[in-house]
Amino acid sequence: MKKLLLVAALLTLAGCSKVNKENYGKIKVGMDKTEVEAIIGSADSCEEKTLHTNCVWGGEEKNITITLVSDKVTLFSSKGLK
Secondary structure (H helix, E strand, C coil): CHHHHHHHHHHHHHHCCCCCHHHHCCCCCCCEHHHHHHHHCCCCEEEECCCCEEEEEECCCCEEEEEEECCEEEEEEEECCC
């Protein structure tokens, strides 16, 4: 019974992902990182470079990738959003 509840909870969370086409459409160049996080939550990973930071929300098959300079969106792209 506990396993069934755990599986149901995980499926519910997976269905409620904020990494979707609707939220991707809300992201704009010039937004602060905090504004982006208000829309799609915290990044799953970020890699800091010398002059910019690349952050990814989501996984290999479905994601939103954003490049930030001084914590402002400069570039963004998506993969696998429906």
